[in-house]
Amino acid sequence: MALAVRAVKLRKVYSDGTVGNDEVTLEIKEGEFFSLLGPNEAGKTTFVRMVTTELLPTSGELTVLGYNVLEDPTPIRERIGVVPQGGFPVFGHVYYFTRLKGLSKGEAREKTLKALDELDLKEYRNRPVASLQAG
Secondary structure, three states, X not given: OOEEEEEEEEEEEOOOXXXXXXXXXXXXXXXXXXXXXXXXXXXXXXXXXXXXXXXXOOEEEEEEOOEEOOOOHHHHHHHOOOOOOOOOEHHHHHHHHHHHOOOOHHHHHHHHHHHHHHOOOHHHOOOEHHHOOOO
């Protein structure tokens, strides 16, 4: 069976020196159910952000659906979806997905603000998505 995700000695060190992941090695097969569990600050979100190509690893190897996250992130972004937890504010939710599509931080911010304006959501930009209701 083909691999959906393959990480070998995957490491992420942030600019302030914080280690987000320290030599994570794992394989997740296509079609396999997988849970990533751990305490707060264990690096779960960092790992997911690297798999989605939102963050780049500092070292190690990471392939998603056979594509290397450093060499070929576009096909990964086109083939996977992420549903973040509802704690994101409205702005952060839209911004997150624009970044996943490969926009720079500046472009993502500009497009997010434009979308919120066009949808009359500017006044809700800092409210958690989960606090909004339809209707």
